[in-house]
Amino acid sequence: MKTITLLAVLLFVAPAAYGQEPDLGTEAQREAGRVLYMEKCAQCHGPEGAGDGVAADVFTPAPRDFTTGIFKFRSTASGELPTDADLKRSIREGMPYTGMPPWPKLSDAQVQNLVYHIKTFNDDFSGSYGVPDPITIPKAPSFSEEAAQRGRAVFEANQCTDCHGNLGRGDGKSAPTLEDQWGYHIRPADLTKRWTYRNGQTREDIYRTFTTGLDGSPMPSYELPEDESWALVDYVWSLSRDEANYGTVIVASPAEGALDVGQGAALFETARPTYFPIVGQVIEPGRAFQPGVNGVEVKAIYNEDEIAFLLRWHDMRAETSGSNSPTMAAPRFGETAPTDTTGAQAAGEAAAANPASPYSDAVAIQIPSQPPAGTEVPYFLFGDEKHAVDLWFADLAKGEAEFFVGHGSENLEPGEETLDFFSNYDEGEWTVVFKRARAKEAGLTFEEEAFMPIAFSIWDGFNEERGNRRGLTAWYYVYMEPMNKPSAALPMAKWAFITLVLELGLVFAIRRRARKEEAVA
Amino acid sequence: MNWLVLLLVIAALAGLWVVDRKVRRLNMLAWLAAWFAALYVFFSYGIEPPLPTSIVFMYLGIVVIILTAYLSATSAYLAEARDAVVAFTTEKRYAIPLVIVLVLLPLLVAANVYLNITQEPAAPISGRTIHPPPPAQIQFKGKTINLATAANPYRVLEERDPAAFAEHVENGRRVYFQNCAFCHGDNMEGDGHFAHGFDPIPANFSDPQTIGILQESYIFWRVAKGGPGLPHESTPWSSAMPAWEHFLTEEEIWDVTLFLYAFTGHRPRALHAAEDSALE
Numbered sequence: 001m002k003t004i005t006l007l008a009v010l011l012f013v014a015p016a017a018y019g020q021e022p023d024l025g026t027e028a029q030r031e032a033g034r035v036l037y038m039e040k041c042a043q044c045h046g047p048e049g050a051g052d053g054v055a056a057d058v059f060t061p062a063p064r065d066f067t068t069g070i071f072k073f074r075s076t077a078s079g080e081l082p083t084d085a086d087l088k089r090s091i092r093e094g095m096p097y098t099g100m101p102p103w104p105k106l107s108d109a110q111v112q113n114l115v116y117h118i119k120t121f122n123d124d125f126s127g128s129y130g131v132p133d134p135i136t137i138p139k140a141p142s143f144s145e146e147a148a149q150r151g152r153a154v155f156e157a158n159q160c161t162d163c164h165g166n167l168g169r170g171d172g173k174s175a176p177t178l179e180d181q182w183g184y185h186i187r188p189a190d191l192t193k194r195w196t197y198r199n200g201q202t203r204e205d206i207y208r209t210f211t212t213g214l215d216g217s218p219m220p221s222y223e224l225p226e227d228e229s230w231a232l233v234d235y236v237w238s239l240s241r242d243e244a245n246y247g248t249v250i251v252a253s254p255a256e257g258a259l260d261v262g263q264g265a266a267l268f269e270t271a272r273p274t275y276f277p278i279v280g281q282v283i284e285p286g287r288a289f290q291p292g293v294n295g296v297e298v299k300a301i302y303n304e305d306e307i308a309f310l311l312r313w314h315d316m317r318a319e320t321s322g323s324n325s326p327t328m329a330a331p332r333f334g335e336t337a338p339t340d341t342t343g344a345q346a347a348g349e350a351a352a353a354n355p356a357s358p359y360s361d362a363v364a365i366q367i368p369s370q371p372p373a374g375t376e377v378p379y380f381l382f383g384d385e386k387h388a389v390d391l392w393f394a395d396l397a398k399g400e401a402e403f404f405v406g407h408g409s410e411n412l413e414p415g416e417e418t419l420d421f422f423s424n425y426d427e428g429e430w431t432v433v434f435k436r437a438r439a440k441e442a443g444l445t446f447e448e449e450a451f452m453p454i455a456f457s458i459w460d461g462f463n464e465e466r467g468n469r470r471g472l473t474a475w476y477y478v479y480m481e482p483m484n485k486p487s488a489a490l491p492m493a494k495w496a497f498i499t500l501v502l503e504l505g506l507v508f509a510i511r512r513r514a515r516k517e518e519a520v521a
Numbered sequence: 522m523n524w525l526v527l528l529l530v531i532a533a534l535a536g537l538w539v540v541d542r543k544v545r546r547l548n549m550l551a552w553l554a555a556w557f558a559a560l561y562v563f564f565s566y567g568i569e570p571p572l573p574t575s576i577v578f579m580y581l582g583i584v585v586i587i588l589t590a591y592l593s594a595t596s597a598y599l600a601e602a603r604d605a606v607v608a609f610t611t612e613k614r615y616a617i618p619l620v621i622v623l624v625l626l627p628l629l630v631a632a633n634v635y636l637n638i639t640q641e642p643a644a645p646i647s648g649r650t651i652h653p654p655p656p657a658q659i660q661f662k663g664k665t666i667n668l669a670t671a672a673n674p675y676r677v678l679e680e681r682d683p684a685a686f687a688e689h690v691e692n693g694r695r696v697y698f699q700n701c702a703f704c705h706g707d708n709m710e711g712d713g714h715f716a717h718g719f720d721p722i723p724a725n726f727s728d729p730q731t732i733g734i735l736q737e738s739y740i741f742w743r744v745a746k747g748g749p750g751l752p753h754e755s756t757p758w759s760s761a762m763p764a765w766e767h768f769l770t771e772e773e774i775w776d777v778t779l780f781l782y783a784f785t786g787h788r789p790r791a792l793h794a795a796e797d798s799a800l801e
């Protein structure tokens with residue numbers, strides 16, 4: 001009897017125990033992984049996996065240090081190692097809006113070999129921790145408005161608002177103080193922009209994100225009853241848009257009466273929004289490798305005499321006690337200004353930058369000073385020697401607009417121009433309005449039905465952006481929709497009528513001839 | 522060329538031919554309409570990159586002329602077509618279809634006018650010369666470089682001193698990832714995490730039609746002078762490609778050029794030519 005039990009135990013448990021051995025691949029697979037890793041990954045993640053490659057300094061968040069065994073993107077409980085499938089997903093899908101690119105072209109075997117190599121950087125992978133248990137994600141019920149409403153209560157009860165803010169814009173009260181495991185300041189995700197989620201963008205992915213947490217970051221893990229979890233997922237889902245839908249043209253709509261900038265966003269109720277990507281100024285010294293702002297929404301309206309622009313963007317915290325200017329010197333790559341709170345990462349955000357930044361938030365609209373000839377526009381970094389740009393600039397600590405003429409970023413001169421201005425910060429969002437006369441004696445006039453080149457710059461003071469260190473857009477266009485759009489009805493009726501007359505004429509002519517021929521026959 | 526569209530068009534015409542032969546003879550006019558539709562579909566959707574609409578209309582104009590000429594070539598064809606039209610407009614049994622056509626056509630015209638008037642005007646697009654001819658020589662930090670004869674001074678090390686060569690490539694890797702990867706991408710596919718902010722988009726070096734068909738001196742010129750240094754007649758004037766002469770040394774630019782080729786596996790053009798002649 002005993003031997004039978006023993007046999008049974010051996011038969012059933014042993015294979016299970018055997019299955020518990022971590023899968024570390026063969027010597028050849030690890031070697032193939034190493035070769036590929038040295039070619040494609042080491043420049044960021046470092047030759048020994050310590051996150052210290054030659055390019056590590058220019059990416060925020062920093063490339064992962066694999067030696068610590070701390071991984072953000074897992075399907076396993078907080079504190080555990082990721083599964084092979086998790087690592088493969090991270091490699092295949094990448095992390096949008098960070099330096100970590102997706103690698104769709106590598107073969108499955110290549111990705112598996114990379115995983116085997118990554119697992120050599122930390123001993124835990126080869127021990128008993130090397131066989132982590134993934135959580136099971138139950139089948140998602142379909143999205144419901146009602147669940148999303150219940151989810152709001154879960155969101156508040158679990159203090160997601162502390163970090164992610166009341167409306168999920170990443171502006172919670174503790175947001176400025178958060179640090180990751182490596183001592184850098186880290187921003188809570190802006191939950192309204194689903195296209196920037198790094199741990200996946202489906203509802204199941206969101207479920208996994210807060211159930212397992214993002215280790216190494218302050219994003220905690222939550223054990224919630226299943227129905228609460230899905231309600232929370234639906235709430236997060238309802239806060240967010242799935243696509244950025246970046247545009248290229250702002251349509252300025254005509255308005256009746258005076259344009260009162262004091263009304264703020266309300267003035268622009270009828271205008272259509274266009275959303276533009278903001279990217280880092282990575283060309284001239286003082287580069288911004290990860291600007292604090294990654295998109296801006298713009299609207300425009302005009303009347304007989306004036307044109308007004310509305311700019312809105314999400315910002316973790318309003319910086320309004322320092323100062324800012326497009327001419328302020330920003331430290332070169334590798335150097336640190338004495339005022340900068342961060343030394344370790346010239347590119348990065350200030351560690352524990354809870355005190356107000358010496359640099360305030362700021363914004364600028366850029367247009368060519370002279371109407372462009374053809375498609376020729378000034379250099380997008382504040383113009384060039386031959387082609388000047390007008391800069392409508394606002395240091396948001398001052399609450400008034402300034403004017404500069406730019407012949408390149410080294411060559412910005414203050415100028416005279418009347419600009420009306422309004423700004424407001426609320427719930428993690430800046431709202432800024434600029435207004436100018438449409439016509440100018442010398443220089444660019446905003447004429448009806450014309451396309452005008454336009455570009456934007458945004459400085460995030462918290463991120464110590466000033467001068468050349470800033471987020472910007474390349475050139476886009478503003479189109480002046482005509483004041484009196486002729487109705488389509490008249491031309492439609494006209495052409496329909498002409499067609500009908502032609503048709504009838506043709507039919508009658510044919511019939512007459514046919515009858516004549518018949519008569520002849 | 523979009524082969525799928527081409528195949529579909531040919532299949533549709535072949536289908537009509539079978540119907541014509543086996544089921545029921547088709548009228549001449551039906552054939553002409555079928556050919557016109559087939560060519561319209563082919564010109565509009567079958568050609569990659571797509572032809573501008575104005576060119577499509579020009580081609581279709583030519584098609585109409587050819588089809589008319591074909592129709593009037595023999596009196597039998599002409600009579601067949603004419604009889605069909607006369608029958609459609611005069612015979613009682615076609616009365617209802619005739620009224621439908623008479624009403625539908627003006628409506629179609631009105632809809633087209635509506636679409637034309639309410640359409641958003643498109644922003645001006647700047648045409649693009651992909652590889653504009655380089656100037657004969659450039660000024661680099663006060664030094665004149667003749668682009669026709671300049672060779673990468675470190676390329677010879679590839680055979681002469683592989684260890685030293687590898688060092689230059691490694692330096693190029695550093696230069697690339699600290700300066701270019703944001704735009705041209707970690708895998709050199711033109712998809713860096715800031716690429717979505719620029720139009721034209723950053724060049725995709727993994728595509729054999731970029732650096733693979735260029736000489737190293739050409740790459741030197743493009744890296745040194747960037748978008749601002751493009752010859753005036755070749756747009757894009759608004760290329761975001763930086764002029765690296767202000768921020769990198771001559772050696773760094775040659776090194777990053779080596780790295781572009783090493784990482785993608787392409788060979789620069791001058792070497793192609795040399796290898797080809799060596800083979801002969």
